[in-house]
Each structure stands twice: as C-alpha cells, then as structure tokens.
Amino acid sequence: MSRGGAALVALLAAALLSGGCRRKHIPVSSVPQIPYPSCGRDPLPEGEVLAEGYLRSGEFSVERLISERFTLRRRDCLHTVTVRQEWPLNVADVEVVYDDQWVPLRAWKRMTLPGVHRTDGMADIRRYELRTPAIALTKLSNGVRTYELLRGERPTVVLGPGRGLITAWIRRAHLGVGGRVREVALDIRESLEVVRQVTLRREPDQYVAEYGRALRVYTVYGRESVFADEHDVVVGDLAGLRANAVLRTPAPPPLPLYGTPDPVHTP
Secondary structure, eight states: OOOOHHHHHHHHHHHHTTOOOOOEEEOOOEOOOOOOSSSSSOOOOOEEEEEEEEEEEEEEESSSOOOOEEEEEEEEEEEEEEEEEETTEEEEEEEEEEEETOOOOEEEEEEEEEEEETTTOEEEEEEEEEEESSSSEEEEEEEEEEEEEOOOSSEEEEEEEESHHHHHHHHHHOOOOOOOOEEEEEOOOSOOEEEEEEEEEEEEEEEEETTTEEEEEETTTTEEEEEEEEOOOEEEESSSEEEEEGSSSSOOOOOOOOOOOOOOOOO
C-alpha cells in the first residue's frame, strides 16, 4: 500500500471510530488495492487439505434442498477455507484467507441466482480486506464497482454462508465443555454486513441419531448450534443439516456454477 493510501485509510478509519460518525458503512471513492495474501513472491500453492465436508438438508431440516461443500487447506504459511452453499433461491461461493494462527486476513463472497439467463448469474461479488486500518469493502454488481469502509474493530472471526466456515474458529478456540470465547466477528451472511462481538460456546455433547454417537455442540450468538466431530470439523447443525454420508434421502441436483469462482482477481 502506498503511503498516501495508508494515510487516507487511517484518516477515514479515525472518522469511522469517532463518536460523531454513526453510519456503519461509509461510501468512499476508492480503497487501497492490496495484493492477494502470499508467503513470498510466488502465488500460494494449492496446499494440503486439512478438513472437508459435504453437508445437506436432512429429513427433519427446517430448510429444504440446501447443500454445502467446504474445504480447509494449509497453503504454505497461510490457511484458506472455501465454501459453496446451494439452495434454490441463491448460491454462495466464499473464500477466507487466514494467517498461520487462523486469524482472517481477507474474505471474498460471490452470490448468484439460479435460473437466470445471464451468463454471470447476476453475480454480486464482494471482497473484504482486513489488513487495512478499517475494513475495506469492494463490490461488483451489474458491472458497477463501488467501495465502502466498514465501521468497527478489527475482526478476528468471519461468519459467512454455510456452516463449514465456523470450523476455523472452533479449531482455533480449543474449547472444553462449558468454555467460551467472545471475539469481534465480520458477519457477511446477509446483504448488509455487520461487525460485532460474538460469543462461541461449547455445550455438553449431544447424541445425534443419524451418526449413532454423541457429537460436540457449539453455539454462535447463543442461539445457532452446530455439531462437530472429534476433530472439531462441523458435521451438521441443530436445524437439520447433516453430512451427506449419513443421509438416505437423495441429494438435490447441482445448481449452475456461472463460471469458476475467482477470489484472486475479482471483483
């Protein structure tokens, strides 16, 4: 980042944090363009898969026809989590890049609409830069690029579409039963992002019939419960999401890809 760009973001960040500025999203004309995270001059390797999952709606799910695939990778000195969540109303592709301690550096999200005739699926693409004094948001929708700064503390957690992304936080927290941590989270699940304090708590283990054994239970926001295995990988949730391997119902058909997700070069 240039000195001028850093000074601009620092000035705007100060304004964001001041008591006189109440807006959470501040439109700006531009944000610093920081290169995709790396461990040196070369691009990140594909890396080693640390965990992965394929989750979908079970027999008793609150929401039907939801499916999700996620992968955690070690990529040289960094980690990444990629998620693809599909359901008939929209499709979310997400990538978060973390440092070696699972602290997020950058997040990316693409939302597309199944069934539309446009070749891009009416994509709404957003990049969240967390290495700047204020969160720098770049958006691309209908060919129009816009920029915002998000008011709030520097997040150490990213919450996004799908449940698999929570695995990164669970693994870093290493909670025993009854333990909890409270951290600043960037929640990008809705169209309007929020930055807020969020608590992760480990509840007593719970027997889950489809798995035939007890699973670890974690709650986020005090109300959203997910199940994790003995390796702290998310394998379902209290709303009925389950691992594909334990379900007998047919999987929903895959939805359109609308081009390979490109978190490095878009938006």
